[in-house]
Amino acid sequence: MITVERSFVVGLPLDELVAYLEDFSRTEEWDPGTVRCVRLDEGPVRPGARWRNTSRFRGRTTELEYRLVEREPSRLVFVGENKTVTATDDLSFEAASPSVTRLDYRASLRFKGLARLAGPFLRSEFERLGDEVAERLPTAATQHRT
Template sequence: MVNVERVMVVRRPLAEVVAYLEDFARTEEWDPGTVRCVRLDDGPVRRGARWRNTSRFRGRTTELRYELVVREPTRLVFVGENSTVTARDDLRFAEEGAATRLTYRASLRFKGLARLAAPFLRGEFERLADGVVTRLPEAAEAWRS
């Protein structure tokens, strides 16, 4: 398993940051690995909402189906899966004055033979997480609800 964690401050109120991030389709704006992310169901975002995320990693394109499994006022958890990996994005929010402190945790559990590659991929996932720290606050601060 590969785990990465980053903490960042977004200069917007907590409720606005949660509203921005609860739509996983917006990963196109802040996740450097995401090429495309499309909502698979309709209506307001709620627990059980689903997305198809296409990512590029080490020159290869892969697709995961994500679901919003936890939707709380200060926490969002998305779980994505395909035949080789289960990914979990756990986002926790805390007020920090007029801004929001966001703790972003990504966990990847590889399946089958892909498990053998996990230790060698950690550095690449760390670099992607560094990209999230650069892009996410800027994208959330620019978003207009």
């Protein structure tokens, strides 16, 4: 399993940042690997909501179906799956001030079958993607507000 963790601050109040990130289709705005992300169901975003995420990694395109498995006032957990990997995005929020939120972002990938053999060789690339998320997400979230 590969786990990438980043902590950073975003210039939004906690509730606004959670509202922005609970719609997983917005990964197109801040995740460098996401090419497209589309909601598969309708209604309010709540546990059980689903998205189809198309990502590009090392020149290959793959699709995962994500679902929101946990939604609390200061935590979101999404799990995506296909035949080769289970991906978990765990986001925890803490108000640093009334207008700034600290985000602890953890992305974990558990490879299946033969793909498990490639996992250790991919860690550095996932670390680089984690750096890009930490750079892009704060800007995307604050720009979305305006």
